[in-house]
Amino acid sequence: MTLKLCRIFYFSCIPYKSMGSDEIHSRIFKELADVAKLLLMNFEWSWEFSKVPVHWMLPNVVLIFKKGEKEQPRNYRPVSLTSVPVKAMEKIILGGIEKQLKDNTTAGPA
Numbered sequence: 001m002t003l004k005l006c007r008i009f010y011f012s013c014i015p016y017k018s019m020g021s022d023e024i025h026s027r028i029f030k031e032l033a034d035v036a037k038l039l040l041m042n043f044e045w046s047w048e049f050s051k052v053p054v055h056w057m058l059p060n061v062v063l064i065f066k067k068g069e070k071e072q073p074r075n076y077r078p079v080s081l082t083s084v085p086v087k088a089m090e091k092i093i094l095g096g097i098e099k100q101l102k103d104n105t106t107a108g109p110a
Contacts, residue, residue, distance in 0.1 A: 043089050056083040 046052050059080040068075040 039085055039088065042085065043092070046089065052086070052089075056086045 042053070059082050061078050061080050063076040064079050066075050066077055
């Protein structure tokens, strides 16, 4: 993980997305991309010790009305809103894995 990757993620944040259980809105990261260094330190700590702050892992589950009668529970679907820092970490790790796979994949016989 690098500071550059963190900044790229935060500049690409969609500012109107809902916040997770940590109540950190993605707009904050977009506007304060300089905090990326502090978050990078958290990411590196998490990576080194294989731990993630508990409040980052608690999803905020909300029910979204689909259609039909509002009194019927089956007419709602649950949506899990995860923490923006967790989304950032997942996206950065996924990008690294994809790059590693691409760099180490050899083409078979033609």
